[in-house]
Structure formats: structure tokens, C-alpha cells
Amino acid sequence: MNSADLLDLLSLAPVQRGLAAILVSGVGMPIVGVFIVGLDILTARFALMHTALLGAAIALLAGINPLAGALTACAATGAALVPLSRRPSGTSGAMGFVMTVSIAVAFLLLAAAGLPASAAMELLWGSVLATRPADLVLLAALNAAVALAYLALRRPLALVFFDREVALASGVAVDRVLVVTLVLVALAIGAVMPVTGALLVDAVTLLPALAARNLGGSLGATVGLAVAFGLAGNLLGFGIALALDQPVGPVLVLTAGTITLGTFLLRRARGGPA
Amino acid sequence: MTHPTLEVVSLHCVRGRQIVVEDASFALQPGEHVALTGENGSGKSTLLRAVLGLDRPREGRVYLQGRPQVPGSPAVLRQVAWMPQRLPLGRFPFRVDELLASSGNRAAALESAGRLGVRGLVSRPVAELSGGQLQRVFLARALGSLAAPGRAPLLVVDEPTAALDFAGQAEVADLLVGLDAAALIVTHDEPLARRCDRCLSLALGRLQDAP
Numbered sequence A: 001m002n003s004a005d006l007l008d009l010l011s012l013a014p015v016q017r018g019l020a021a022i023l024v025s026g027v028g029m030p031i032v033g034v035f036i037v038g039l040d041i042l043t044a045r046f047a048l049m050h051t052a053l054l055g056a057a058i059a060l061l062a063g064i065n066p067l068a069g070a071l072t073a074c075a076a077t078g079a080a081l082v083p084l085s086r087r088p089s090g091t092s093g094a095m096g097f098v099m100t101v102s103i104a105v106a107f108l109l110l111a112a113a114g115l116p117a118s119a120a121m122e123l124l125w126g127s128v129l130a131t132r133p134a135d136l137v138l139l140a141a142l143n144a145a146v147a148l149a150y151l152a153l154r155r156p157l158a159l160v161f162f163d164r165e166v167a168l169a170s171g172v173a174v175d176r177v178l179v180v181t182l183v184l185v186a187l188a189i190g191a192v193m194p195v196t197g198a199l200l201v202d203a204v205t206l207l208p209a210l211a212a213r214n215l216g217g218s219l220g221a222t223v224g225l226a227v228a229f230g231l232a233g234n235l236l237g238f239g240i241a242l243a244l245d246q247p248v249g250p251v252l253v254l255t256a257g258t259i260t261l262g263t264f265l266l267r268r269a270r271g272g273p274a
Numbered sequence B: 001m002t003h004p005t006l007e008v009v010s011l012h013c014v015r016g017r018q019i020v021v022e023d024a025s026f027a028l029q030p031g032e033h034v035a036l037t038g039e040n041g042s043g044k045s046t047l048l049r050a051v052l053g054l055d056r057p058r059e060g061r062v063y064l065q066g067r068p069q070v071p072g073s074p075a076v077l078r079q080v081a082w083m084p085q086r087l088p089l090g091r092f093p094f095r096v097d098e099l100l101a102s103s104g105n106r107a108a109a110l111e112s113a114g115r116l117g118v119r120g121l122v123s124r125p126v127a128e129l130s131g132g133q134l135q136r137v138f139l140a141r142a143l144g145s146l147a148a149p150g151r152a153p154l155l156v157v158d159e160p161t162a163a164l165d166f167a168g169q170a171e172v173a174d175l176l177v178g179l180d181a182a183a184l185i186v187t188h189d190e191p192l193a194r195r196c197d198r199c200l201s202l203a204l205g206r207l208q209d210a211p
């Protein structure tokens, strides 16, 4: 494909919306990834995706917008994580339980109502080029909220990520910080799912954060690098996918993955731990 | 009449199904330095955590300068200077000066870091310190908290010399014994315990005055 064709493509409304979607998620989602690593809730994102599915199923049954149902379920799961994330044993066990039970209940509900499971499964699939205007507005709003929350809370957050008890001793309202960040993490994941598909959420969220952690010397530097990697990976993936006429999602994962791998190699070359 | 700086009344702590601390009562008068000793696993850290509000005791009351505190709430932790036994390293790079600033009085913490010989480490990530360096930094942080506004004059430290070299043990003992604030010091360091005003010992869940 030559550059004129690419420009033609970019004049199409769905392509523009897709581009806007990956641009805004290139800013906010890597910060979400940093929150996930910092709070040590890596398993929680799977649970979130499955409770989102349950929320969507309930919404379909009730005849309301499935995305609204999914987001409500995400917010509730995020809030429920607060007491769990305080336990030394962490969230993995509880999250595995929540995940399997929600998906089972979601399928039962859909079967009982005679609805095709694919109606809710759409959420798990998602497509960048199928981003609707409403999805984009929601995604932009949540990514902006994540970025603002980070800017407003970066000092207390750095302490909470360092150690909850030291944060408490320093006068940080740890529970309030946890509620804000966990609910935002949950909502942002719920909102990005219809765009990237659940399977690719990690590519825009966790991979830039892990790549940044390989190189960042402080929380601030880590967040800055994560956003830079997120934007670069998303734009590059989107451009390559369009140019080669390939599906956006998988190409995005590959570019983000390549960047992450590159940072691991760079850290090793600098003599850091492998 | 002046209140004790810290007063603990019939504290009971359980860990799992095990009763770790039974009916512990004691008080620290202003400026008094009390050592808390006992075998490994006898419940010293458990008692300290319950006093600080990091864990909820099954029963018991805690008063700070005469004011009752809500059991199991971290209010006490916020009002005193504290150093835990297990020192955290964090999941993201966190610099020593950020940790010192979290004491509530960065200048005082930095000055203490100087006295403890770790002033030159301020721009290093906490996770890259040696065990003894880390202990000195956390001690400097606690001493900074003592000088922070709105704090009670009370230092609560769990094995403050466990990772230190011989000279460091003596220096820190001098420093602690010389404090004007009251101090509750969990320790296995016999010379340090002997230099405190009083020594309590925990055995089989019971707190006793030690000779």
C-alpha cells in the first residue's frame, strides 16, 4: 500500500475513531498498567473481564445497554478488591474464584433467557475499527480520569506502592487511594474491552507498564516511560496493521510485545537482573 | 497530673488459633525507655502491631497521652514514630530521600541520616541498599517522625539493631538512650536492653517485668 492509500484510509470515519481510541488509550491505559503492577493485582484483570461479561449478560436480560452493565459490574469488582488487596495473601485466589463463578453464572443466565452467548461475548472480542462514537467518548473520559488521578495522587500513590503500612504511618488515607485507583482501573478496563477485545487488553495496559518498569528509576519516570511506550506501540501497531491490511488487535500486541522484549534486553545489557 | 505517653490495658492477641499475647498491661511514662524482650516467636512483634493498630487485638485498650485510641485502627501508627521489623523494598524504584520525606519532617530525617552514616545514600533506590543500610535509613525516618508536627513523643521500634555491625549497634544504642522522647524497643540486643530504664519480657503469652 502506498502513502496515498493510507491517507485515503485515514479519511474514513471508523479509521479516525479507531485512531483516536488507540491514542487516548495509549495515554491512560499504560498508567492503569502501572497501577496494576504497583498494587500487585495482576490476576484481578481476568476477574474484571469475566465480571464484565456477567454484568453484560444481566444487562441483556434486563433489556439495558450491555456495556453499562459491564461497567457497573467492573466498578463493583474494583471496589470489592479494596479489602482483598489489603490481605497479605493477595487477590489471586479470590479473583480466580470470582472469575470462574461469574462466567458460569453469565452463561447460565444467557441460556435461561434463550439469548445467544455471542451477544455478551462480543465484549470479549472487540475491534478497534468498530469503535462507536459513544465508546470513544467513554474511553477518553476514563483515560483522562486515570491520568488526572495519577497527577493528583502521585505522592501518596508512590508510598502506597512502596508499602501500605509505611503509607499509613505517613498519614496517607490508604483506603481512599485504593478505592479511587481500583475503581478507575476496573472502569478503564471495562471501557477499553470493546475496543481492543479482552484478550488484547494486556497489550495496551500491562506491557507498556512492564516495559517501563525495566528502565524507570522512580514511579514518575516509570509512568512517563509507560505512556511513551504505550503511545508508540499503539501508533506503530495501528499504522502497520493498516499498511499491511491486517487485523489491528494482534498487530498491536506484537508491537507492544516487541517493545517490552527490547526493554528486557536493554536492562540486561546494562547489567540489571535478567 | 501528666498522663503516661502510652498506656496499654489488658491486650489479648491471637494469631490463627493461637493465643499469642494474654492480658498484657503496661505504661510508658514521658521520656521512659522500655525494652521488650522474649524468645523468637514469643509475640513481641504481634504485641507491637496490635498497639500500633496495624492488627486488631481480640481485646484491650490503648491510650496515647491519656486519649483512648480505636483498637485496630492505624490512628496510633500515624501519631508515633515507628520502625517495623520487616523492612519493605517496594515494587517500583523508591528513593531513600522519598522515604525520609515520608517521615513528616524531611530535614530532621536527613539530619538523623547524617548521624547514622547514610546521608550519602539519599538518591539511591531503597531496594538497592544493604540490610544494615536499610535499617539505618528506616531508623533515620523514624527519628524524623519524632520531630514531625502533631506527633506524640513516642518511638516504637522492632529490633532496631538486628542488621547492624558492632559499631552500629553501639551508636544506635547511644542514640536511642539519649532520646528525650519515650521509646518502646523490641530487641535481642542485650547491651541495648540493659541501658533502657526498664525491661519487659514476653514468655508464653504473658508479659512480665524482667530483671
Ligand SMILES: Nc1ncnc2c1ncn2[C@@H]1O[C@H](COP(=O)(O)OP(=O)(O)OP(=O)(O)O)[C@@H](O)[C@H]1O
Residues within 6 Å of the ligand: B015, B016, B020, B038, B039, B040, B041, B042, B043, B044, B045, B046, B047, B085
Ligand atoms: N501472619 C501470621 N499468621 C499466623 N501466625 C503468625 C503470623 N505472624 C506471626 N505468627 C505467629 O505468632 C507468633 C508470634 O510471632 P511474632 O512475630 O509476634 O514473634 P516475635 O516475638 O516478634 O519473634 P521474633 O523475635 O522472631 O521477631 C509466632 O508463633 C508466629 O509464628
Ligand SMILES: [Mg+2]
Residues within 6 Å of the ligand: B044, B045, B046, B085, B158
Ligand atoms: Mg518480631
